[in-house]
Amino acid sequence: MTTVTSLVDQWNIHPHHTWLRGERPEQPVVFNEQAQMWNVYGYDEVQEILTNPMTFSSDTTGLLSVEVDASLMEGNIMLTDPPGHTRLRKLVSNAFTPKVVADLEPKIVRLANELLDQVQGQDRIELVSALAYPLPIIVIAELLGVPASDRDLFRGWVEAAMENSIEMIKTERGEEEDRAYEEQMDKTNKLLDYLRGHVAERRKSPREDLLSRLVQVEAGGEGKRLSDNEIVNFAYILLVAGHITTTMLIGNTVLCLDAHPEQDALVRADRSRLPGVIEESLRFLSPFTLALRGATEEVEIAGQRISPGKMIMVWMSAANRDPRRFERPDVFDPTRAPNPHLGFGRGVHFCLGAPLARLEGRLVMDILLDRFPVLRTDPATPPSFLAADHMTGAKHLPLITTA
Numbered sequence: 001m002t003t004v005t006s007l008v009d010q011w012n013i014h015p016h017h018t019w020l021r022g023e024r025p026e027q028p029v030v031f032n033e034q035a036q037m038w039n040v041y042g043y044d045e046v047q048e049i050l051t052n053p054m055t056f057s058s059d060t061t062g063l064l065s066v067e068v069d070a071s072l073m074e075g076n077i078m079l080t081d082p083p084g085h086t087r088l089r090k091l092v093s094n095a096f097t098p099k100v101v102a103d104l105e106p107k108i109v110r111l112a113n114e115l116l117d118q119v120q121g122q123d124r125i126e127l128v129s130a131l132a133y134p135l136p137i138i139v140i141a142e143l144l145g146v147p148a149s150d151r152d153l154f155r156g157w158v159e160a161a162m163e164n165s166i167e168m169i170k171t172e173r174g175e176e177e178d179r180a181y182e183e184q185m186d187k188t189n190k191l192l193d194y195l196r197g198h199v200a201e202r203r204k205s206p207r208e209d210l211l212s213r214l215v216q217v218e219a220g221g222e223g224k225r226l227s228d229n230e231i232v233n234f235a236y237i238l239l240v241a242g243h244i245t246t247t248m249l250i251g252n253t254v255l256c257l258d259a260h261p262e263q264d265a266l267v268r269a270d271r272s273r274l275p276g277v278i279e280e281s282l283r284f285l286s287p288f289t290l291a292l293r294g295a296t297e298e299v300e301i302a303g304q305r306i307s308p309g310k311m312i313m314v315w316m317s318a319a320n321r322d323p324r325r326f327e328r329p330d331v332f333d334p335t336r337a338p339n340p341h342l343g344f345g346r347g348v349h350f351c352l353g354a355p356l357a358r359l360e361g362r363l364v365m366d367i368l369l370d371r372f373p374v375l376r377t378d379p380a381t382p383p384s385f386l387a388a389d390h391m392t393g394a395k396h397l398p399l400i401t402t403a
């Protein structure tokens with residue numbers, strides 16, 4: 001069986017993420033003096049941090065290198081700790097239900113086929129621009145209820161917002177980074193204003209879409225309803241958290257099957273293997289590689305003393321290769337059962353969009369395997385990868401589609 005080392009080395013994915021090459025960091029918890037941050041790599045240690053939100057806070061805004069506008073924080077479920085998070089999560093879960101996700105299935109199938117119709121008959125395709133990038137954003141736009149005619153406009157703003165989120169977590173800043181952040185922030189504000197307009201409209205006349213449900217949802221106790229700002233910022237988070245992550249999942253899964261032809265043949269013959277392939281792809285090449293947390297008190301973990309106020313880089317992608325948790329961690333094995341990977345996180349912030357990501361991944365892979373009997377990378381036109389450390393995924397993925 002081919003090991004993971006060959007795939008990662010073949011394309012030189014994250015040269016410094018040594019755990020992707022079968023090496024283990026010397027310690028599960030390590031302090032980086034230069035960056036003044038902790039890095040956590042071990043499975044048990046990552047799990048401990050993600051499941052203790054009071055000691056390891058998600059509100060890292062005070063520790064970031066840029067000042068985050070307070071108006072962006074309201075409804076920002078990812079950066080909110082309990083009890084505020086508990087209220088928000090309950091409200092949005094009441095609107096973003098399993099039924100809402102399941103009902104998207106025919107739309108996802110239609111959209112994926114429409115996008116692939118445009119490249120049908122070509123003996124080469126670039127998977128990211130043809131399908132993996134546009135599909136998730138159109139799905140979220142449909143889910144929210146953004147009119148199809150506004151999609152291109154909307155897409156431009158979302159792209160800027162994505163770049164903005166990358167600018168935000170850059171640790172080394174100079175004038176250039178600050179200028180880039182300001183420029184992206186202007187575009188992000190356009191997206192927020194656009195969403196605000198739609199929320200106001202849904203308050204007057206609700207429709208059958210997620211924005212209308214978010215306007216209407218109620219939960220018991222204090223803060224029964226979501227405010228306009230909360231809805232706008234939550235919709236923004238859905239776009240940032242649910243877009244490129246799904247793009248990466250699709251590309252990574254194709255790359256995993258390309259590097260493991262025996263698994264490709266097995267899943268082509270028996271599609272009931274697809275969910276196992278998707279889960280193993282999430283473990284093997286985790287799209288969302290790390291989460292950020294801030295210590296709220298002095299705490300000891302794996303024999304290391306972490307002081308309050310220190311930023312912690314929680315490497316889920318490294319934990320997903322921890323031999324203490326996964327047997328033969330560097331082998332791509334879609335039959336792993338159980339497969340308790342941390343690709344969607346763990347604890348109270350566990351990915352809210354996981355059911356949608358899994359659905360999109362399964363449907364898209366099924367359609368790709370149906371429509372293309374061959375999907376092969378070509379060393380003459382290799383894939384290129386996103387440079388950011390917190391993401392693992394292809395930016396361009398040229399594929400040969402004929403035998």
Ligand code: HEM
Pocket residue numbers: 050058077078079089140237238239241242243245246249286287288291292342343344345346348349350351352353354356357
């Ligand atoms: C393969 C695709 C995806 C991956 C790998 C992924 C990964 C993650 C991870 C690791 C977290 C936890 C972050 C943390 O603990 O700080 C998270 C949270 C979240 N994700 Fe996803 N995600 C994916 C797709 C989606 C989609 C499609 C949506 C929605 C449309 C979505 C919405 C969210 C939201 C709202 C949160 C915050 C939940 C909370 O803080 O309570 N994600 N995701």
